[in-house]
Amino acid sequence: MQSKTATKERWDDAELVRCALARDSAAFRMIMETHNRRLYRIARSVLRNDSEAEDVVQETYVRAFANLAQFRGESSLSAWLGRIALNDALERRRHERRVVEVEKLDVHRPEARVIPFPQSASSADPEKTMAQRQILQLVEQITDRLPEIFRVVFVARMIEGMSVEETAELLGISPETVKTRLHRARRMMREQIDKQIGPVLMDAFPFAGRRCEQMSNAVMRRLGLLA
Numbered sequence: 001m002q003s004k005t006a007t008k009e010r011w012d013d014a015e016l017v018r019c020a021l022a023r024d025s026a027a028f029r030m031i032m033e034t035h036n037r038r039l040y041r042i043a044r045s046v047l048r049n050d051s052e053a054e055d056v057v058q059e060t061y062v063r064a065f066a067n068l069a070q071f072r073g074e075s076s077l078s079a080w081l082g083r084i085a086l087n088d089a090l091e092r093r094r095h096e097r098r099v100v101e102v103e104k105l106d107v108h109r110p111e112a113r114v115i116p117f118p119q120s121a122s123s124a125d126p127e128k129t130m131a132q133r134q135i136l137q138l139v140e141q142i143t144d145r146l147p148e149i150f151r152v153v154f155v156a157r158m159i160e161g162m163s164v165e166e167t168a169e170l171l172g173i174s175p176e177t178v179k180t181r182l183h184r185a186r187r188m189m190r191e192q193i194d195k196q197i198g199p200v201l202m203d204a205f206p207f208a209g210r211r212c213e214q215m216s217n218a219v220m221r222r223l224g225l226l227a
Contacts, residue, residue: 013077039085045155046089060085142192150185
């Protein structure tokens with residue numbers, strides 16, 4: 001006989017909501033474990049700050065669980081939670097701008113820390129791992145510099161893997177607008193990557209120092225010019 005927790009792995013949104021309304025702690029945990037990463041990435045795409053994004057995720061669940069009876073299943077639970085997180089993040093950003101304008105403060109946002117993107121496979125090669133990390137960090141930094149309307153779409157579609165329809169529902173825009181914004185975001189990403197990577201391409205595939213000397217010596221020995 002399967003355990004109650006194992007059975008819940010196949011529960012749909014309506015069943016999870018019913019159990020959560022009955023104060024089933026396992027249902028609450030499953031909802032959060034399922035949606036944590038998406039909500040965090042949505043919030044961070046607006047705020048560009050790790051700790052604030054985490055706060056948004058927590059507040060999203062508090063608000064959602066307090067109003068869970070209002071969930072009618074007209075959209076997916078993921079979309080419903082996503083809208084709450086997005087609205088909270090947008091409101092926080094608007095409040096931050098109002099404070100800056102009123103108090104005339106020169107607010108310097110701390111440099112964004114690296115987002116822990118999932119790796120497709122682990123590598124035993126430390127140089128390869130470092131190179132992968134540097135590439136991901138570059139992508140994260142460039143993503144943070146995108147204008148917000150393009151950044152949120154880019155994160156939703158390319159980083160979180162949401163469909164065009166899901167992204168359109170989340171942002172309250174048309175699928176065509178999603179496609180247009182994503183196209184522009186990808187173009188801006190490519191332009192920035194080209195600018196940052198271009199100057200170092202001449203240093204790719206190095207063949208100097210000891211490697212160059214060893215090959216030269218090998219050739220000299222074959223020609224009888226080196227003992």
